[in-house]
Amino acid sequence: MPGTIKKYFPVFVLPTLLAFFLAFFLPFLMGIWLSFCNFTTxxxxxxxxxxxxVRAFSNEDFLRALWFTIRFTVVSVVSINLAAFLLALLLTRGIKGTNLFRTVFFMPNLIGGIVxxxxxxxxxxxxxxxxxxxxxxxxxYGFWGLVILMNWQMIGYMMIIYIAGIQNVPTELQEAAKMDGATGMQRLRYVTVPMVMPSITICLFLTLTNSFKLFDQNLALTNGAPSGQTTMLALDIxxxxxxxxxxxxxxxxxxxxFFIIVAIISFTQLVLTRRREVES
Amino acid sequence: MKQEKQQRKRRGIVWLCLCLAIMLLAGCGKKEEGSGTGESGNGGTNGSNGENTSTASGRVFYLNFKPESSELWEELAKQYTEETGVEMKVQTAASGTYEQTLKSEIAKKDAPNLFQINGPVGYQNWKNYCLDLSDTKLYGWMLDNTLAVTDGDGVYGIPYVVEGYGIIYNKEILERYFDLDDQQSGISTVEEIQSFETLKAVVEDMTAHKEALGIDGVFASTSFAQGEDWRWQTHLANLPVYYEFRDKGIGDADTLDLTYAENFKNIFDLYLHNSVTEPAMLGNKSVNDSMAEFALGRAAMVQNGNWGWEQIAKVSGNVVAETDVKFLPIYTGVEGEEKQGLCVGTENFFAVNSRASEADQKAAIDFLEWLFQSEKGKQYVTEKFGFITPFNTFEESEKPQDPLAQEVIRYMENPNLTAVSWNFTAFPSQTFKDKLGAALLEYTQGRKSWEEVIDVFRNEWAEEKRQIQ
Incomplete structure (x- = not known):
């Protein structure tokens, strides 16, 4: 079997690789080159x-946007993940209408950012x-407006990922912990959380990168007003x-x-949370 | 034996997939090239580095600036192709995205050969793409050659429409006010309004009588929603700049003194305090809102240009009669302003892509000459687009008929009045305008003093002029 995979590797991967190269990698290299150029087109x-x-770093707007983005990211990553995790816990308890609630909470995610x-x-x-x-x-007002909007949009999606993670926690573990006399809080702390660590990794990654590179919502909600004080990095660019x-x-x-910052932050986060993941 | 067969089969599959992939990519490529072409199959475009060659006879590809007339341009393109057999396609940039669209379109192989620049500042950005038009008939037809965008001996942008803005008023409401028994201003005809003082007296007294007049405010909302503040940060800000340049006898400057800052404040405050909307709520209002307020008779005046007629006419439930829509100059309290006319100028200049093939360049110029000289072309220009053109190919009878254009012409033809020129074409950058707009918004919300607004105006002007050098 591994032999077959190796044999057909080019057949299945080459088209994607080619498309990736043309549509992503090439423009990326071009972008780096252009950052050292003066150009109209x-x-x-x-x-x-x-x-x-030199101009970019001596540009006040850029530094202000960077600071605003960092503040926004910290607040929204924490609030989104907390809320999503609590909702997921609630909706894995077999409450009546669970499926309806899951759908309703997920729906905001289907609407585009500008809208x-x-x-x-x-x-x-x-x-x-x-x-x-x-x-x-x-x-x-713009700051908290963005936080509310981002929460409303992302909580549902993160909740689904957490639900999947929580449902995958083996019931034996939970039952064994119960037998040993662990309280609800203790089971959450020592069984559930370590077991859903992979979901936490994904959710943190998604919320972190999405908050950092937020554009549509920022453009539509405040467009930087007043006087560019709510401009985030992507909009400033x-x-x-x-x-x-x-x-x-x-x-x-x-x-x-911007790319370098996002790459560094998200890689650090991946490495840090990966370390805490446990095998069941 | 078996292995060899398998290998051959495998190789076959690999080739098949490769072919499929290539076909797929080629398909995508073609589609992209054809996007926006409409039904015209424009084969034979190839080239590199933005230079493009086309069919021997050339074709016209116009990147249109005015979304409000996109359908008309499409119609015109079809007419032109029918009449001359020259292929023509028109693509329209969404409102406020012309520079972005042009930037990406002109880098494509199938690039527009006819586009527009917004004046000397816009020309600086596009000078590598602008063809010298000094030898064209179009340039020869211009009534006033100083209006064109020039650089050295070359002519790189030719204006195609002259527009005017001022304070649009509803004559019917004003007349109702003049007939009021208890009016205080002592002014009884519009003709008497010839200065900021009289304008202010009338406006403030109208506000005092707004119940009797059945209006919510004299002026429509001073719109400050995102991207809707150009009437203030560009058009109104033009007035102090115009007077300063006039005094100094210059057309551009690296720094401003803003000697007319108080005059700017005069008119801006008048708009704010006699408005349909509370000053603090203006951040939500769009230009459309203001035009609708005017069209529905909730406001008696609105600052805008002659292009606004279309908007007024389109509002459903419109109560303003065509004959009641008139213009007043924007008075700000400058000495001698009873001789001031409307703000008349243009920021629409045709430019021909110098990187297009020669055949395409010629096709673009031919099209422009057709548009402004042939019967059919001129009919479109005056009747459908409603353009007041700066060319001598138009007869006295071939002038646009809409009420605001008529007013602009009336003001332009009055020998006693001096029109205010459009100096905002020298405004340093979009960033400057955005920052001035933001400062004005904060002023309306009471978060910035007028001195701070003027500081922003002065400092950002100097800063942006420095940055773009």
Whole structure:
């Protein structure tokens, strides 16, 4: 059998590999190259060295966006995972209508980011109007608006992953722990959590990267208002690229920095949580 | 023996799959090339590095800037192909995304050969792609050659439409106000409004009588939703810049003194405090909202340009009669402003792609000449697009008929008035406009003082001018 897999390797992998190379790897390399160039269109570039990187790092907007993104990511990763895990625990207890609840909680995830952003903008503005203000009044409103929106969208999805993990915890383990006199909290702490560690790894990874590279929701909900104080990294890159003539390269340089940051953070997280996973 | 057979079979499968994969990729490639082409099968495009060659006779591919007239352009393209046999396709960029779309479209093999730039600043970005049009008939037809975008001896952008903006008012509501018995301003005709002072007196008194007049506010909402603030950060901000440049006798500057900052505040405050909407709630309002408020008779005035007529007319439940839609200049309290006209200018300049094949370049120029000279072309321009053109090929009778365009022409032809030129084509960048817009929004919310807004205006101007050099 392993021999057969080896034999047919090129047949099954080559097309994907080719597509991956053309549609992902090549543009990626081109992007890195362009970050050292001055260009109007991607086929018309002129080498300028590290000038773009210097400009990117001396750009206040970029640093502010980075700080905003970090704050947002910390808050939303914690809140999404906590809420999703609690919901998953609740919905694996065999409560009546479990399936209905699971579906309902999962549904927000099926709506696109832009649409969600606009809908939540209307809702939040509607609420804030009672107090005579709007979302763009204070950066804090935009921040918490984004957190609420992100939670609403992601909790359902993470919940499904946690449910799958919890259902895979062998009942023998739970029963054995019960026999030994473990309380509910203890079983959660010493049986369930270690056993669903793989799900936690995935969920943390997904929420972390998704929060970090959030774009649509940010664009639709606040578009950086007021005065760019709720701009996240991806939106800032976009604004740099199109906001000033001759700054396309700087936008590209920011994108490369952005890639490196996301890669470092998510790899560290993967390594850290992987270590805590246990085999059943 | 058996192994050999198997091996051959395997090799066959590998080849088959490879072929399939290649076909698939080729298929994708072709599809991409044809996207946006409509039904025209445009074969024979090849080339590299953005240079493109096409069929010997050339074809026209226009990247349209105005989403509101996308259907008309499609229709026109079909007409043109029918009449001349030259292939033409039109692609329209979604509102506010022209630069983005152009950037990606022009890098493709099948690139647009006709596009538009928004003035001298836009030209800086696209100068590698703009063909010198000084030898074209189109340039020869221009009534005022100084309007074109030039660089040295070359002409790289030719304006195709002259537009005007000011304060659009509903004559019927104003007349009702003038007829009120207890009105305080002492002004009884629109003609008497010739300065900021009189405008302010009328507006404030109208606000005091808004119940009697049946309006919610004199001015429609000062829209500040995302991407909806261009009427303030671009159009209104043009006025202080215009007067400063006029005083200094220049057309562009690296730094601004903003000597007319107070005048900017005058008119902006007037808009805010006599509005349909509470200042703090303006962050949700779009231009469409404002135009609808005007069309439904909830507001008597709205600042916008002659392109706004279409929007007013389209609002369902529209109560404004065509004959009641008129323009007033934007008065800000500058000395001698009774001679000020509307803000008239253009930010729509045709440019021909210098990297297109020669046949395509010629096809694009031919199309432009057809559009502005032939009977049919001109009919589209004046009747359907409603453009006021800067060319001498149009007769007196061939002028657009919509009420706001008529008003713009009336103001332009009045020899006693000086039009305010569009100096925002020299505004340094989109980032500048966005930051000014954001500062104005914070001012409406009471989170920034006017001095801070002016600081943003001045500092960001200098900063952005420095950054793009």
């Amino acid at each position: 991607v086929v018309d570039a002129e080498w300028v060295g590290i000038r773009n990187y 969600l952003g606009y809908i939540w903008m209307l809702i939040l503005n509607g609420i804030l109007a009672k107090f005579g203000v709007s979302l763009t009044y204070d950066p804090r 976009y604004n740099t690229f199109y906001g000033r003539i001759g700054w396309e390269g700087v936008g590209q340089a920011k994108a490369v920095i």
